[in-house]
Amino acid sequence: MKKYIYxxxxxxxxxxxxxxxSISYEDNPAIYFANDDINYSFFYAESVSSQADVYVTVHAxxxxxxxxxxxxxxxxxxxxxxxxxxxxxxxSLSSDEMKKRMVIPAGKNEIKxxxxxxxxxxxxxxxxxxxxxxKENDNFKVxxxxxxxxxxxxxxxxxxxxxxxxxxYAFGTSWGSVKMRFIIDNTGITNFNTVPSDINYLIYLxxxxxxxxxxxNTAHPTAPLVEADGTLVEx
Amino acid sequence: MVSTALLLSxxxxxxxxxxxxxxxxxxxxxxEISVMDSVSVKANSLLSITPxxxxxxxxxYKYTWYTIAKNWPHKCDTLSTKHDLSLNCNLNxxxxxxxxxxKDSLKNIYKYVSAPLTVTATDxxxxxxxxxxxxxxxxxxxYSMSGTARPNLFTDVMGISPLVGSPxxxxxxxxxxxxxxxNPDGSVTKLYQQxxxxxxxxxxxxxxxxxxxxxxxxLSEEFYEQPSTFNFQAIAVxxxxxxxLLNNGQMHNLLxxxxxxxxxxxxxxxxxxxxxxIISADYDDYVYDQKSSSMYASDMFSGLVQCTNSKGxxxxxxSSFVMLNFMPRVDYSxxxxxxxxxxxxxxxxxxxxxxxxxDVYLNPTDPVFTEIPSTCGxxxxxxxxxxxxxxxIYFAKDNMLKLFKVATISEEMLKTFDVGEKVTFIKNISGTxxxxxxxxxxxxxxxSSTGYKVYRFPLVGSAGEINATSSAVMTGTGAASFIxxxxx
Numbered sequence: 192m193k194k195y196i197y198x199x200x201x202x203x204x205x206x207x208x209x210x211x212x213s214i215s216y217e218d219n220p221a222i223y224f225a226n227d228d229i230n231y232s233f234f235y236a237e238s239v240s241s242q243a244d245v246y247v248t249v250h251a252x253x254x255x256x257x258x259x260x261x262x263x264x265x266x267x268x269x270x271x272x273x274x275x276x277x278x279x280x281x282x283s284l285s286s287d288e289m290k291k292r293m294v295i296p297a298g299k300n301e302i303k304x305x306x307x308x309x310x311x312x313x314x315x316x317x318x319x320x321x322x323x324x325x326k327e328n329d330n331f332k333v334x335x336x337x338x339x340x341x342x343x344x345x346x347x348x349x350x351x352x353x354x355x356x357x358x359x360y361a362f363g364t365s366w367g368s369v370k371m372r373f374i375i376d377n378t379g380i381t382n383f384n385t386v387p388s389d390i391n392y393l394i395y396l397x398x399x400x401x402x403x404x405x406x407x408n409t410a411h412p413t414a415p416l417v418e419a420d421g422t423l424v425e426x
Numbered sequence: 427m428v429s430t431a432l433l434l435s436x437x438x439x440x441x442x443x444x445x446x447x448x449x450x451x452x453x454x455x456x457x458e459i460s461v462m463d464s465v466s467v468k469a470n471s472l473l474s475i476t477p478x479x480x481x482x483x484x485x486x487y488k489y490t491w492y493t494i495a496k497n498w499p500h501k502c503d504t505l506s507t508k509h510d511l512s513l514n515c516n517l518n519x520x521x522x523x524x525x526x527x528x529k530d531s532l533k534n535i536y537k538y539v540s541a542p543l544t545v546t547a548t549d550x551x552x553x554x555x556x557x558x559x560x561x562x563x564x565x566x567x568x569y570s571m572s573g574t575a576r577p578n579l580f581t582d583v584m585g586i587s588p589l590v591g592s593p594x595x596x597x598x599x600x601x602x603x604x605x606x607x608x609n610p611d612g613s614v615t616k617l618y619q620q621x622x623x624x625x626x627x628x629x630x631x632x633x634x635x636x637x638x639x640x641x642x643x644x645l646s647e648e649f650y651e652q653p654s655t656f657n658f659q660a661i662a663v664x665x666x667x668x669x670x671l672l673n674n675g676q677m678h679n680l681l682x683x684x685x686x687x688x689x690x691x692x693x694x695x696x697x698x699x700x701x702x703x704i705i706s707a708d709y710d711d712y713v714y715d716q717k718s719s720s721m722y723a724s725d726m727f728s729g730l731v732q733c734t735n736s737k738g739x740x741x742x743x744x745s746s747f748v749m750l751n752f753m754p755r756v757d758y759s760x761x762x763x764x765x766x767x768x769x770x771x772x773x774x775x776x777x778x779x780x781x782x783x784x785d786v787y788l789n790p791t792d793p794v795f796t797e798i799p800s801t802c803g804x805x806x807x808x809x810x811x812x813x814x815x816x817x818x819i820y821f822a823k824d825n826m827l828k829l830f831k832v833a834t835i836s837e838e839m840l841k842t843f844d845v846g847e848k849v850t851f852i853k854n855i856s857g858t859x860x861x862x863x864x865x866x867x868x869x870x871x872x873x874s875s876t877g878y879k880v881y882r883f884p885l886v887g888s889a890g891e892i893n894a895t896s897s898a899v900m901t902g903t904g905a906a907s908f909i910x911x912x913x914x
Contacts, residue, residue: 390686
């Protein structure tokens with residue numbers, strides 16, 4: 192008899208579990224970020240636009256809805272020293288444009304949300320950080336706690352590529368923002384993430400940059416190309 | 427304890443009187459195999475070699491002919507186990523090392539000799555390549571080692587358009603060139619360590635696969651970024667596979683050692699006006715800049731370096747020096763050397779400069795200047811050349827071939843060609859003939875209204891004299907002005 196009671200209990204537990212699983216996401220939709228932190232510099236931008244969009248991925252848990260669902264984000268680092276200024280350095284989350292963008296469309300579970308960075312003059316001197324956090328609203332709760340925030344660090348200054356030493360055959364060892372601008376202007380390269388495997392191509396870049404800086408310095412005999420601290424730009 | 431052990435071991439060594447019986451190699455295996463010459467053969471044709479073996483014993487030794495491909499993965503193929511090699515060569519076109527091994531199986535020891543083997547997909551390989559101009563375009567006539575002519579390689583043999591402009595030069599780059607090939611399915615195959623010909627005219631150039639004479643690149647593909655002006659002046663390949671091209675007074679390199687995809691680089695840094703001559707040494711290429719009146723060395727490690735003399739200044743520091751001619755004496759050597767004919771502007775004097783070019787230090791020793799009179803024949807012609815082993819300069823004016831002796835500052839007539847023939851090219855070329863005899867010739871090209879002639883005059887003695895009695899060995903249509911000999 193006792194054996195049958197355990198069996199019945201197990202049956203009840205299993206059936207209750209399966210019912211609750213399907214109910215939980217339908218009743219409690221939640222969102223989280225599904226992207227890595229972002230670093231951006233207007234320095235490497237191919238256009239001269241005064242703003243740029245970077246994209247964060249917002250993922251909605253649970254079944255897709257048959258209606259559009261708005262969601263909310265907030266900046267949590269407003270009091271930090273290097274915090275990005277809303278409306279000055281990025282398009283305010285409370286602006287009509289951002290409100291229009293912060294929607295999970297009907298039938299979808301995920302969107303790439305454009306965050307518009309504004310090329311304010313203050314970015315010429317520093318890098319700022321925008322920490323975004325998902326915020327509960329009528330449509331969504333906060334989803335995965337570990338992924339409820341994402342960081343966007345941006346500036347107008349040149350940033351030294353992490354793989355700079357791998358570009359040695361093309362650019363030499365020294366690095367500076369004036370040198371980076373010279374490289375971009377004379378080679379057209381703006382993405383330094385992947386170093387070409389053809390060493391002769393890197394040597395071609397080096398030959399070209401050496402010739403171009405020779406021509407620049409010859410044309411400016413009393414003012415050769417230097418970094419802000421006076422270091423001569425060399426390749 | 428350790429020191430005791432060390433002491434014992436030293437003692438053991440010092441007390442070792444030796445108890446070994448050394449046997450000479452020749453006593454162990456007395457067979458002697460003569461050195462093999464390099465071999466070139468067309469694929470699927472007869473490859474026949476009869477080796478010279480002293481102290482041979484066919485009842486005792488076993489013989490093996492085998493090849494190892496020079497390109498990765500260095501595949502090994504056994505060709506024959508007979509004493510003499512005679513077979514239909516079914517190897518793919520490419521570069522190999524051919525080995526001939528004689529083995530004493532009883533003692534399990536062997537001796538071998540080896541030689542470069544080139545298998546080509548075409549019968550155009552070893553021999554003479556004559557660059558010529560017709561109607562403003564450049565084509566190449568080929569003459570095999572046995573003398574068979576294949577005129578007009580571009581237009582008649584390969585069916586492609588000739589190069590635009592006049593002949594400048596051609597260079598053979600062995601096993602150092604990479605090429606990307608686009609497949610029909612859109613994929614790309616990269617060919618490594620290919621042997622190529624660079625053929626250059628004043629306005630055009632082409633790179634050919636030396637194994638099958640297929641076109642690797644035409645002008646539009648030769649550079650990572652095309653120069654704004656095409657005015658080609660010289661091409662050379664040094665001992666480290668650096669391919670150097672002079673264009674419009676500037677230098678472009680292709681570092682064969684560095685892999686890549688066979689494209690020339692941007693011009694070297696500076697505002698030069700290089701004299702249209704490259705002296706190739708084992709590790710460097712030397713050029714003369716007419717703007718700075720100084721010599722530059724280019725190598726794959728240091729780039730382009732201005733040469734200095736023993737006092738640290740540029741060797742032709744007198745900026746009034748005007749280079750009238752610059753020619754190699756010894757090239758493709760660790761210690762290259764050159765002659766130059768100069769006008770010393772300030773003093774209005776003329777000189778022949780003997781220049782030694784040392785590779786490693788990039789420092790030519792101080793040139794030795796010999797003043798020559800303003801009436802010297804060297805000053806009235808651009809056609810001249812120097813031999814490797816004599817202090818003389820050959821030069822030509824119209825149909826006269828002459829010799830200038832630097833030591834005595836004297837001239838002598840070597841040969842007068844028929845009226846109407848004009849000498850356009852002279853070069854001292856050495857190598858091995860089809861019958862395996864070696865040659866060291868002064869090769870002379872003349873042009874006339876009926877076409878060109880190529881003469882080969884053997885050098886005799888050690889003072890640059892030639893035997894100028896032979897008649898033309900190659901003749902063709904068009905105006906020829908450059909010849910290259912390819913041994914293999």
